Amino acid sequence: MNERVLKTLEFDKIKELLTGYAGSSLGKEEASKLYPSNELPEAQRWQEETDEARQVLRLKGQIPMGGIFDIRPHVKRANIGGILTAFECLDVASTMRAGKILKQFVADIEEEELALPILRERTEQIVILNELERNIKSCIDDHGHVMDGASEKLRSIRSKIRSHENSVRDRLEQYTKSKSKMLSDAIVTIRNDRYVLPVKQEYRGSFGGIVHDQSSSGATLFIEPQSVVESNNKLQAAKVEEKQEMERILQELSAQIAEDQGFILQNTEVLQKIDFLAAKAKFSKEMDAAKPAMNDQGYIKMREARHPLIDPDEVVPNDVEIGKEYTSIVITGPNTGGKTVTLKMIGLCTLMAQSGLQVPALDGCELAVFDDVFADIGDEQSIEQSLSTFSSHMTNIVEILKGVHEKTLVLFDELGAGTDPQEGAGLAMAILDEVISRRARVIATTHYPELKAYGFNREGVMNASVEFDVKTLRPTYRLLLGVPGRSNAFEISRRLGLEEKVINQAKSLTGQDSQSVENMIASLEEARKKADEDYEQAEEILKESYQLKKELEEKWRQFEQRKEKLLEKAEQKAEKEVKKARKEAEEIIDKLQNMKNSAEIKEHELIDAKKQLSEANVNLTGNDQKQAVEQEDTKELEPGDEVKVISLNQQGSIVEKISEKEYQVQLGMMKVKAKRENLVFIKRPEPPKEEKPTTSVKGRTYHVKTELDLRGKRYEDALQELEKYVDNALLAGYPRVSIIHGKGTGALRKGVQKFAERHPSITDQRLGGMSEGGSGVTVLELG
Template identity: 65%
Template sequence: MNDKILYQLEFKKIIEQLSEKAETSLGKDFATKITPSSNLSEVQKWHDETDEGVQVLRIKNHVPLGGITDIRPHIKRASIGGMLKASECLEVASTIYGSKQIKKFVEALEEEEIQTPILVGWCEQISNLNNLERSIKNCIDDYGQVMDGASSKLRTIRSQIRSYESRIRDRLDGYTKSKSQMLSDAIVTIRNDRYVLPVKAEYRGSFGGIVHDQSSSGQTLFIEPQSVVDFNNKLQESRVEEQHEIERILESLSSLVYEDADYLHENVRALQQIDFMFAKAKLSRNMKASKPTMNQEGRILMRQARHPLISDDEVVSNDLEIGEDFTAIVITGPNTGGKTVTLKMVGLCTLMAQSGLQVPALDGCEMAVFDHVFADIGDEQSIEQSLSTFSSHMTNIVDILDRINNNSLVLFDELGAGTDPQEGAGLAMSILDYVISHNARVIATTHYPELKAYGYNRDEVTNASVEFDVETLKPTYRLLLGVPGRSNAFDISKRLGLSDQVIDKAQSMVSDDSRSVENMIASLEESRNKAERNYDEAAKTLGEAEAYFDSLQHEYTQYLAKKEQYEQKAKEKAQRIIANAEEETKEVIEELKQLKNQESVKEHHFIDARKKLEQQKEGLQDAKQPKQSTKSASKKIEKILPGDEVHVATFNQSGHIVQQVNEQEYEVQLGIMKMKVAKDQLEFVKRPEKEKTKPLATVKGRQVHVKPELDLRGHRFEEAINKLEKYVDDAILAGYQQVSIIHGKGTGALMKGVQQFAKGHRSIKNYEFGSANEGGTGVTILKLK
């Protein structure tokens, strides 16, 4: 892949995003050098790495890569005998520590039985180097300073330095107190690494010593008094000794780095790979991308694919496929409709996939590994070469045609544009034929109406278009495969206010063939939209059916579980009853034996004993005799009618017959569901009795068939309100002045519904809760007009 195609498809922006996801400079450096590969096995290996990183992030959400830096320049300088700075030695130690942390992290994943073979392989290349890390940490603190304890000599030297500094300050502090009027400021300062006092110029002779500096005005002299010159000299000598000792320590540490140079290089390479791996994984998570299945047959299949560089709130997802049933796609449609975006999306996703990056599409997508990706997109006019737009495009196309093979992806934007329409259309079809003859994959966008029929005459080609909403006069950016774009000029002009007279005359100038093509395209669009609507409705219905099935299956599973529990409890209860009965029987027998030995036995003794035995017999029969099931208790009847209560053997549930579907099937209401059930699975239970008409109350000397109260408990809300509405009408006709509505307390929803109904009914004067003996807040009294 040359730099030109990477620039045209904006692959550099993907690299920038990838580099930002890296935690270390090592990973960033690796990300900036990423390039697409045409080797299938290599690309598949890269995708396995990325996918493993995605899985780890999904489970752990982070990877410990802190403290790791690019120490390769430090290793190189140490290897040629150079001395590392204290801060550079500290970076080496910090990187060693970071490598140990990542190893611990991977070991923890293994303990949790999370499979990460690639990560484990890289971590096996990392050496701990504890001795080198410890040697550096014993000499250098977290701020990159050599510590006193780095050597006994350094500790002694620094102790001397602090002693000299203390003495000098004590002497100079005495001057600031005793001769403060001679000083510009009563402080001790430093010039040329020596402690001095800011003395007024007129008092120069009062101090003696050495003048190291003066103020810009000349009014202040920075003098080192004679009494501290010797101490300052000794201080400087100690500082020189300190620097020599620090250098010796750093040289020693540098030599240790050199000794472990090979191990450090291996560590750095492994850490770089790990950071790069998780940078790819983070980019994938950010783009909501998925791992593509790679092939070398030129097959691309993406569902709900999105352009990687367009934000989520603006991007439009599209389905796209090529390489299976056809090898070329010709996209037509209006300007700014999304044709070029679609073209770049395919090219950019291909480059990403061939670089081991996941693509922003649904799971199950397929991408091809091409030898070459060619593109002619945008205005490549060259002012320096004095080329026109057409010439510039044609120069690029000539170069593409010279280099294509059967494993190439070619992207043409506005093919044949910039010249005479008829010649441009002919040239475009000829170029497409040439590319197709080489069995390359090609996607082209065009405005030429001649190319709309191009796909119908060639099996390898399919038409596509970008949808345009005539109502809003805006593109929807949806790609429609198999449907060529149609001209919307007349519809748009009409909506913008152009008179019918002008539009009719314009339509009369269009050839019959063109009108037929436009009508055909319109019919295809309508059919496609209808099919999509039907698919959405079918998918929605399927989802609801699956939800009902899952709910029913869950309830049936719960029923079976409870059934086993109840049977177990019944068995345990029966066993207890039997055990008690046996114990009672033994006691009765023993009691009778004792009575037999006595001289006189009263009759009531036998009566009591017989009564106890009869009670145990009854209890024993109750324990052993199982309760009659619904099915066994059901009755047989030759003909089942709507409304009959039946038992469905398949689901072990009772329901009501809605209607007879045919001779072998009935529609049955089971709870909230209606189901078709075979006749042989139904068991008749009972038939509802017909209500007998009889007077229920006497109002104003006449008998009426309406009760003065209505019980709504146990009804669903909508059913209860419908029943209430009918009841109130009947009560008014019956001449009642007030009626009682029993709704119960419960959640209060039914109570609120009754009172809301009462507020809006024109024949109800007011309402109130019942008294304590009438049911309280569980009853509402309606006052009727």
């Protein structure tokens, strides 16, 4: 790849931005080496690496890369016998710890069922050096100081140092108290690593000893009194021992680092690669970029692609496609309209994709791997060579033509500019013909009107333009594929106030062919705008339809689940009722048998037992009955009739007759419209019957309902009425009755429940179900 092209397309600025996202100097070094690959498998692998790191960022928000240092020089020096400093040893330990943390981080993510084959392969190469890390951390603290516990000898030496220091200080502090008038300041200080006193010049002879320093004025001498010289000597000797012992400890640690140098360098290399991957992922996230599918067929397709170096709030996204139906694009339009930016954006995104970077475009983009990307962009005249603009461009184009082939992308900015318009236009078309004949992918910008019709006469060439808003007299920077740019000179002049007669005169001097071309372009622009608007509207409708479809599918799924649950619940309830009925029947039969064998049979007891037996039957509709019901589908339906909707396999009731052939049916919480042929009559509710008197054994009649409403009554009155009602219900042969007491404070409910517990003929009690009144009703089982 030509280095001048990389600079022209500002690839170096992309590398500079990428470097800023690296977490260590190792990652920055790797980012600075970024270079496009012209091999498809390699470019695809790089894209997979970036995308995998981006997935981790989406899932975890970060990749732990802290504590990594470039320890390669340290390891190299240790390997040749050098002694590393405490801080250098700490850097080694920190980097090894960072590798261990990263390896565990990737393993934990994979346990969460997110496959990370690339990161796993890399982190598997990290060797855990726990012993080396532990040895360094046990000898050196986080501030780079060799700790007392690094060795027993060092601990003993430092104990001796503290003892000597205390001894020297104690003696000198006695001087500060007893001879404070002779001192400039009553303190103990240090000069040349020895403890001294600041003595006034005139009292020099009163102390003796050694003068180590004096103040700038000469008025103060820093004297080590003779009485502490020996103690200071012992202190210095101990400090020399300390230094020697620390050097020995660091030498041992350095030797261990040298011993593990192979693993350490291997870990460092892996961390460098992963830091680089993390930087690419962070850069992609910041750009809101997408992973491009890579190909070697010269096909480029991007939707809403943006120039990565322009402020996201200002950049205008554009759709670009080249390489299938057409291999060349000729962009025309006004100056400062965005042609050069579009050209650079396509070239720069191509280089980024070939380097493993994601591109700022919507998902689903596709980019090609080229052997070379050539660009002739901007004014590149050489002042040193005194070349004109045209000569500079032609020199560059001559070099480009030497290397053009089917695996190249060629970018021409203002092709043919800088010379006579007619000659320049002819030269531009000839150069384009040559590049196209070599099957290269070419995108060219120009302002020559002759090239506006170029795409209509050449196979594989697409005209394009940058849009210009005549109303605001500003470019919109939108790229319009399929529409050549048109001159807006007349319209702009009119809006700026030029007289109409002057404009008309200018039009009359313009060739008819030119005006026809302008009219055609204007028509194409209008059609393109209309098509874009229709497309956006259709896409919006499609999104709404898709959302509606999802919602309907979800509601239908919920409906089916609810139906299944209701059917299952109904089956369980039916089975429970059958078991209960059988049990009651067996108990009643046993009771009748006992009555039969007994000499004394009370008539009302016999009637009561027979009544219970009849109540124990369970009415479960069988398939034969259901089929018979479904055959009655010619019956005239009325509101309230129970029916089955065949298409939905659901039962409901008629709400309203809409017409002779259509009815509104209530299905649970939902109302639907159904044709008559889609409905099967099941049954019609019977009209309410009057309560029939139940005759007792003595011929008395009892008009007793199956429920008693006690709401609003005093507690004592309610219980008296309850006792009377239960006696009548027992004589009427009811197996169970409902007592309505309401929710209120709960006092009446408790009274009913206590009454039921004491009454010998009440076998069971329970609160009402959802359809029976809930906790406001108590159901009593009589026996």
